[in-house]
Amino acid sequence: MAVTVTQQLPFVVLDERDRIVGVGPDAESQFGPLIGSVMWDCFPGSEPLFKPYYDSARRTGEQLEFVQFYDGNIARIRAVPRGDGRLDLHWEQLARLDTLTLGGLVRTLEESLEHLDGERAGAHRAELRKTLRVIEGGA
Amino acid sequence: MSSPAAELRTAAPEAYIVLDGDDRITHVSPHLHHELGSWLGHVLWDHLPGAREVYGPSFDEARSSGHPVVSVVFYSGRVKRLTVIPAADGLAVHVERLAELDVTSLGTLTRSLLQIEAALAGRASGRHDPRAPGSLRALP
Numbered sequence: 001m002a003v004t005v006t007q008q009l010p011f012v013v014l015d016e017r018d019r020i021v022g023v024g025p026d027a028e029s030q031f032g033p034l035i036g037s038v039m040w041d042c043f044p045g046s047e048p049l050f051k052p053y054y055d056s057a058r059r060t061g062e063q064l065e066f067v068q069f070y071d072g073n074i075a076r077i078r079a080v081p082r083g084d085g086r087l088d089l090h091w092e093q094l095a096r097l098d099t100l101t102l103g104g105l106v107r108t109l110e111e112s113l114e115h116l117d118g119e120r121a122g123a124h125r126a127e128l129r130k131t132l133r134v135i136e137g138g139a
Numbered sequence: 140m141s142s143p144a145a146e147l148r149t150a151a152p153e154a155y156i157v158l159d160g161d162d163r164i165t166h167v168s169p170h171l172h173h174e175l176g177s178w179l180g181h182v183l184w185d186h187l188p189g190a191r192e193v194y195g196p197s198f199d200e201a202r203s204s205g206h207p208v209v210s211v212v213f214y215s216g217r218v219k220r221l222t223v224i225p226a227a228d229g230l231a232v233h234v235e236r237l238a239e240l241d242v243t244s245l246g247t248l249t250r251s252l253l254q255i256e257a258a259l260a261g262r263a264s265g266r267h268d269p270r271a272p273g274s275l276r277a278l279p
Contacts, residue, residue: 101214
C-alpha cells in the first residue's frame with residue numbers, strides 16, 4: 001500500500017554534517033533541545049539505518065521516501081534536499097511496538113511488520129515471525 | 140514458617156520487596172531503596188500497569204499453597220525469573236532479569252527476541268532454589 005507523507009512543514013532540518021539546525025512545531029518537544037547536535041550522537045544506533053538514505057537524497061538532489069524501524073517505532077520518512085547540503089525531513093509514525101506484555105508485543109510486532117517492505121527487511125521479517133510463533137506457542 | 144525477609148537475606152541478599160495481603164509494598168531491601176524506596180506504602184500495581192496479570196498468578200499460588208514459587212515471565216520488554224516467598228508477615232518478591240528486548244533496529248530486535256525465546260523456553264515453575272545463580276535486580 002503506497003502512502004505518501006503529506007506533512008508540509010519539515011519535522012526536522014539537518015545541515016550537510018547531519019546536525020539538527022531546524023525543528024518543526026510537531027518535533028519541538030523532542031528535537032528542540034537537540035538543535036546544534038549531530039543527529040547520530042543523539043540517537044545511538046540510528047546512523048546506519050538513516051544516513052545512507054539521507055546521503056543518497058543529497059547526492060541525487062531528488063527527494064526520497066522510505067520506511068524504517070528504529071527504537072520500537074516504524075516511521076515513513078521523506079528526505080527532501082534543499083540543494084545547499086541541508087535536508088528537510090518529514091516524518092510520519094506508522095506503528096509502535098508495545099513491549100509491556102507478551103500479548104501486546106506479539107500483536108504490535110505483527111502490525112509493524114506489515115509496514116516493512118523490501119528485500120532488506122524480508123530476512124528479519126521471516127526470522128521475527130518464526131520467533132514470534134515459537135514464543136506464542138510457549139506463552 | 141520463617142519471615143520472608145530472613146529467607147531472602149540468605150538466598151537473595153541484594154534486592155527484594157515485601158507485600159502485604161493487598162499487594163501493598165511494606166518493605167524494600169536496602170539495595171533497592173534508591174530505585175523503589177518511594178513506592179513504600181503503595182500498591183504495587185499502581186506503578187506497574189498491566190503487571191497484575193503477569194505477576195499476580197505467582198503471588199496467588201504462593202499465598203494459597205504457602206510455598207515459595209519460581210516462575211519465568213515477560214513484562215516491560217524483559218524476561219525475568221520471579222521468586223515469591225510467602226510468610227506470616229507478607230510476601231517477599233525478587234526478580235532476576237534473564238533477557239531484554241532491544242528495539243534499536245530490526246537486527247537487534249531479531250537477536251534479542253531469540254534470546255527471549257530461549258529464556259522463555261527454559262521457564263520453570265516450582266519451589267524456590269536458594270542456590271540458583273544470577274544477579275538479582277529490582278522490579279519491574
